[in-house]
Amino acid sequence: MKYEAVIGLEVHVQLSTNTKIFCSCSTRYSGNEPNTSVCEVCSGQPGVLPVLNAEVLKRAVKTGLALNCSIAKRTKFDRKNYFYPDLPKGYQVSQFDMPICANGYIIVNDGLAEGKKDKKIGITRIHMEEDAGKNVHGSDGKSSFVDYNRAGVPLLEIVSEPDIRTSSEAKEYLEKLKTILKYIDVSDCNMEDGSLRCDANVSVRPAGETKLGTKVEIKNMNSFRGVQKAIDYEIERQIKVCESGSKITQETRLYDEAKAVTLTMRKKEEAFDYRYFPEPDLPPYDIAPKDIDAINSALPELPDAKFARYINEMQLSVYDASLLSNNPSLAAFFDECAAGYKNYKAITNWLLGDISKKMNELGIEDIFSSRIRPENLLEMLVLIDNGTISGKIAKTVVDEIFASGEKSSKIIEKLGLVQISDDGFILKIINEVVAENPKSISDYISGKEAAVGFLVGQIMKKTRGKANPKLVNEMLITELAKLKNA
Amino acid sequence: MISKEEITKIAGLAMLELSENEKAEYSSQLSSLLGYFNEIQDLDLAGVEPTNHALVADNVLREDTAVPSLGQNVVVAGAPATDGKSYRVPAIIETEEQP
Amino acid sequence: MSENYIKYANYKEMPAHFKPAHEIRKMIDAKEISEAELMESAVRRSKETNGLLNAFLSINGGAEGFSGVKNSFWAGIPVALKDNIVTKGIKTTAGSKILENYTPIYDATVVQKLKNAGAPIVGKTNMDEFAMGSSTENSAFGVTKNPWDITRVPGGSSGGSAVAVASGLAYMALGSDTGGSIRQPAALCGVCGMKPTYGRVSRYGLIAFASSLDQIGPFTRDALDMAYALDVICGHDPKDSTSSAAPAESFSDFVKKGMDMNGVKIGIPDEYFGDGIEQGVAERVKEAINQFEKMGAKIVSVKLPHTKYAIPVYYLIATAEASSNLSRFDGVKYGFRAAEFKNLKDMYMKTRDEGFGAEVKRRIILGTYALSSGYYDAYYKTAQKARTKIKEDFQAAFSRADLILSPVTPATAFKIGEKTADPLTMYMSDIFTISANLASIPALSIPCGLSGGMPVGLQLSGNYFQEGKMLAAAYEFQKRTDHHLCVAAV
């Protein structure tokens, strides 16, 4: 029998606000000692009260708009009650029945590969909540240690519809989500450092069946690749269980990255009953249409719109447009260059070619954290166009920009990279090379055209690559023709 | 009538280890209290909005500006068990289902 | 047997420790008494009487509090705080073993305000554990005695604060009122007590019992002191999202101006004068009604038809909120942790079992039950809807009356131990006070005479933010009567 998987993702993203959701402690504690970014509020002292960070509400609305959600006119917080050492108050302030955003979607597969169709993955809801602290396990195995630096960091929980069918679709959903959130600058979205976390609900059913199978929740995945592998493993496991005639147990499973398997968590005797109820310490929030409009009109161009513009208005290839639009900083860099230079293809080639390669070498993710700036690239492109440097020399210029951040013209001057287009000088070199390579000349005369390439190479070598290659080619052919006809 | 078993389950949610005597006592007291409290079921409350919040103004917000935190030595000092930097608790078993 | 009380003809006759703060203020300003003498006397008297009354859980060393603050009514006038109001560096227990050794790392907003006003703190007063109780018998640190008769309870949960003012140990004491926890002990101890409008006073730093019902308020000798007390503690607090931004007038100025009672409509709720009220209490309250009528007030009848649901609604909502509010006491961050346990869960369960007293556990169980899956709609949500009906009752009543007058309690102070066996009997004694908390309205209690030698309280309630009017009416009453001049012979 053929089986189909049904997958829904629950993503938690930390909002990169200055302060925590309900107190004024800084969220920039990374690398600090435990329990240093804490106050009476986020450490759950008796008598404290929460006050909502305005920026959290704003970013939640922004996220909802970017993910095509409807924004609640009125929203409130609720308490989710459970005991765990990383939860200072014994309840988490979250949202239950009046989430800030609902009914959105993300489009995946938009042209990443030819022949694939766009697919809408629904977003059920987005809600605001506070992050918990961190439990660190003691080396003796008897104790754990609790750090509340993370307690109270604002989170958005983004819950997808069970619209995802494969692990690669799940990965594409996550990548697209991350891209959008980075575009709107609400979160760092880094799965490795925990600013983006993902749990997956996975079930399988016979292909064609419309009823949902029993769902299993998978936790503890630490990378997009991990999510993909965990889902693949889980689908295979569930199909095996079904094929053996057994039933899937509804449960939570942990992904073991080292072994690439999912394992049953030991179940607690009693079911969790979170006893949600409206948080009496926080009044409800009304979101005015004019505030939504203001946030909406301040939204940047999002990846889908960018992709369409690159193809329709700038005639980029689907492949290039997709690579660019899925990389917020590269796209921003491109847009800045494109504002002052019309050969979009040339910009794209440099950005996705040598520059991306260089960034990979240096381990740079965000082009704006490197030394290259749009004006450096623009100047270089103009210098290529007017023949001051060759495309080949330009690669050296790129290397130097990454190293020093200097202007292209200054680099060319400093390293003496100006292209030689002086006929007399080039002719002198041609004559030298002709004189030094009689074998190649005779080869050429006897019809071996390949000799031309060798000779050009020798000329470029003598000029340390600075001779204008077009001119060298033309003049060499003329000279060789003279020799042949002589 | 709230059974002792139900009291045990509720006590588990509330993280209270009750003695058998306490369970028996609470089971009978809560049964009679809830018997009396059930009066509210007689009210016709169709279409009535619940008072989720007492007299409050909506939209109370705070600026996103950081203020210095209290710091490790202040916050952790009052804890029953610490290593001087973090709160110490009995080992948390990771493979156990977490809330 | 000598009388258990003394009735003074006026404030002049009273010894300094019984005088109202507004008289003491004049004496300080006239240099008839010094701030140091006042504090020394308050601390000494508190220490001397604590063996008998157990009003305080901790008493200040005595040397602190002379801030040099000028132009402040409360500068140098000793005050006491209920022990669920956190004080930085001063042990705060909320009457519970689970916070036996808890020293707060911050000040409640009201404490900050009192410090800014230069009021020295005599000590932290005894209370029912986490404010759950009506007698102060639920304190983990012993019962507080009623100074009028030490075999009787002072009421609760703010019993220690009521006793501190009644016994002349502090000129003003703060309490907290979730269902009558200020007004009921004020009535039973013969002092004034007020629960302001919800949101009038910041709850930041009040160890929460039921967040949507809790409100901090003062105990004082008379209504003018009450106005001065409210002046200093009220106001919007950016740290409390539920604190009101409503402008606060100067209550003391308003009260001092005097109020013409002619035509002021005082509503009498029929539902509050049924069976079950002690005869002496009913008589004193009727006399007070007559007094107001004599002063020109118009007595009107009002209806509060959902009164009989108030107790179930209150206990379902209050315990549900409490079950969540008290989750933070888990032996991890502060306070008590059980000595022996097998694992994390065992540590939680034993810590909370050993750290909480019987009434607190009973209420946590009840509240957890009311919120638990399958019961939420029937109990918690239904109670929240019924709460709306109770609020509407009051809005209708305030369309007919400026103030509502009623007894505070059905009876005077009961004997220690008399009601501990049956929680429902104890809960029933809150019948006249809990509605104000459910409706978020302000209400105060002032003495209106004695029944069987024990004080009786009169409750005046107003609509939202009508504290000024209530206090002025109460002060007009006190100008013409002498019930507040009658004090326990301590």
Ligand SMILES: [Zn+2]
């Ligand atoms: Zn904080």
